Amino acid sequence: MSWTRAAQFLTVLAGSVAFAGFSGAQNVTNEILKHPPRDSWPGFHGDYSGRRHSALTEVTPENVANLTVAWAFQTQQNGSVKSTPILVDGILYFTMPDNVWAVDARSGHQIWHYTAPPNKAFHIGQRGVSILKDKLYYMSSDAHLLAMNAKDGKILWDVVVADSDKGQWATMSPLIVGNHVLVGASGDFDNLQGFLRSIDPDTGATQWTWLSTPPIGTPNSATGGDIWMTGTYDPDLNLVYFGTGNPTPTLNGKVRPGDNANTCSIVAINPDTGKLVWAFQPSPHDTHDWDAAEVPVLADATFKGAPRKLLMQASRNGYFFVLDRTNGKNLVTNNFGPVNWTTGIAPDGRPIPNPAKEPAPDGRLIAPDEGGLTNFRSPSFDPKTGLFIVSASPSYSLYFSKPADGAYGWAGADYSLWGKGVLEAIDYNTGKIRWSHELGTRAGSGVMTTDSGLTFTGDGEGNFLALDTATGVTLWHAGSGGQIGSTPMTYELDGHQVVLLSGGSVIYTWVLPSTSTSSMKPSK
Numbered sequence: 001m002s003w004t005r006a007a008q009f010l011t012v013l014a015g016s017v018a019f020a021g022f023s024g025a026q027n028v029t030n031e032i033l034k035h036p037p038r039d040s041w042p043g044f045h046g047d048y049s050g051r052r053h054s055a056l057t058e059v060t061p062e063n064v065a066n067l068t069v070a071w072a073f074q075t076q077q078n079g080s081v082k083s084t085p086i087l088v089d090g091i092l093y094f095t096m097p098d099n100v101w102a103v104d105a106r107s108g109h110q111i112w113h114y115t116a117p118p119n120k121a122f123h124i125g126q127r128g129v130s131i132l133k134d135k136l137y138y139m140s141s142d143a144h145l146l147a148m149n150a151k152d153g154k155i156l157w158d159v160v161v162a163d164s165d166k167g168q169w170a171t172m173s174p175l176i177v178g179n180h181v182l183v184g185a186s187g188d189f190d191n192l193q194g195f196l197r198s199i200d201p202d203t204g205a206t207q208w209t210w211l212s213t214p215p216i217g218t219p220n221s222a223t224g225g226d227i228w229m230t231g232t233y234d235p236d237l238n239l240v241y242f243g244t245g246n247p248t249p250t251l252n253g254k255v256r257p258g259d260n261a262n263t264c265s266i267v268a269i270n271p272d273t274g275k276l277v278w279a280f281q282p283s284p285h286d287t288h289d290w291d292a293a294e295v296p297v298l299a300d301a302t303f304k305g306a307p308r309k310l311l312m313q314a315s316r317n318g319y320f321f322v323l324d325r326t327n328g329k330n331l332v333t334n335n336f337g338p339v340n341w342t343t344g345i346a347p348d349g350r351p352i353p354n355p356a357k358e359p360a361p362d363g364r365l366i367a368p369d370e371g372g373l374t375n376f377r378s379p380s381f382d383p384k385t386g387l388f389i390v391s392a393s394p395s396y397s398l399y400f401s402k403p404a405d406g407a408y409g410w411a412g413a414d415y416s417l418w419g420k421g422v423l424e425a426i427d428y429n430t431g432k433i434r435w436s437h438e439l440g441t442r443a444g445s446g447v448m449t450t451d452s453g454l455t456f457t458g459d460g461e462g463n464f465l466a467l468d469t470a471t472g473v474t475l476w477h478a479g480s481g482g483q484i485g486s487t488p489m490t491y492e493l494d495g496h497q498v499v500l501l502s503g504g505s506v507i508y509t510w511v512l513p514s515t516s517t518s519s520m521k522p523s524k
Helices: 003-013 030-034
Strands: 068-074 086-088 091-096 099-104 110-115 130-132 135-139 144-149 155-160 175-177 180-184 195-199 206-211 232-234 239-243 266-269 276-280 297-303 306-314 319-324 329-335 342-345 351-353 364-366 380-382 387-392 395-400 413-419 421-427 433-440 448-450 454-458 463-468 474-479 489-493 496-503 506-511
Touching: 086 130, 130 175, 175 232, 232 297, 306 387, 380 448, 387 454, 448 489, 454 496
Parallel strands: none
Antiparallel strands: 068 506, 086 091, 091 099, 099 110, 130 135, 135 144, 144 155, 175 180, 180 195, 195 206, 232 239, 239 266, 266 276, 297 306, 306 319, 319 329, 342 351, 364 395, 380 387, 387 421, 395 413, 421 433, 448 454, 454 463, 463 474, 489 496, 496 506
């Protein structure tokens, strides 16, 4: 454990507590994580399902146009907020690379602010913190897992999850299941194995590690398969679901023949043992950097007249999948935009890569581009309409293999030719698009839906949007003043619904005019 880093933090913390009287009774149990109260958003997805769907109904299609800003919090950082805040006991906790804040949800006043020591990791973004009992768990950019006192931000322990000097860093918010803090590292460098690791929440000790790929140096074998994003969990089946990253070397598949199992895959793992239960591979033998790290969304719904425990993913490779999450059996495979890299769909539901579409010295026209038809933008599933709503990016690019670049590493290049942003509403029963909503350029916002029939998201021009979930019609929009890189969330405070959105480096909360922050009770 790195106590030097903790000591550096304590120096930073001095004088940063804005609310000296803060004594929030942070006591988040596993039951709260399974069934969040209306006034909480205790995990990255809100709950374990990844649906990003709220039962709150005070804000409706009829009154959403009346939303007004309650408060705004300026992080004073460069870049855009990519994290989803968690909310517990009236306190919001959120991150940007190397920074964690605790903010009073009623006033927007800062309670404490943690700044990590300088590091040379790739600061691509940070998705947020997680909480259990009175501890926050934070993955720093250089792949340390920190346990923090939720009350004052003090570091309780610090463990190294991966060596950022070798090219692995961290972007995810940990997934907490039972007495397991589940984390992974990300990156695209050769000769690094992807993994999912379970950490003891009290001590920081490793409980188990699941490796995505064979040992480094295994002949004709890929490395990679990193864990970029927070997974989901089914308490009844006691299975966690994660998407894995692409194989490496990235564009050169000749040195790693075969499917490269468990890369670009959706995996189901027992959280108590770390054993793989099943795996489904959206992109066999990927040569286009299309990881399958996108959120595996869980829903119990009727499929072809029978109740099923479903898992849905809109994958970066351009295909929407529906699986039976008890066994990984494919139920639906359908593209949700232009796709030209396959020769068809195999009987097991996996796309069949076309060898003629692998990167070549004279270039290959590929759809979608390297950024994918979607990426790390969280989707939402609305059970009332049966719509899976995802921010998509129809696109084309030229893929090259470059002998001068060598056979390893990126081993080539991708040159984007055209792309745009569009919100797609996909019928989960068929995989067909029911409606589309233009977003301008490629958008960075995720999606949230509510029981009242609203879909919240952001477009590529920095505007917050509220749409009618059934039709995709715009009902409200407001400029954010910056690029949107996060996913909306909502919660109830003192009997009233709050919608939280971020644009650029600013967090905004919105309420109906009848609700003022002065009517909300101050935090203890």
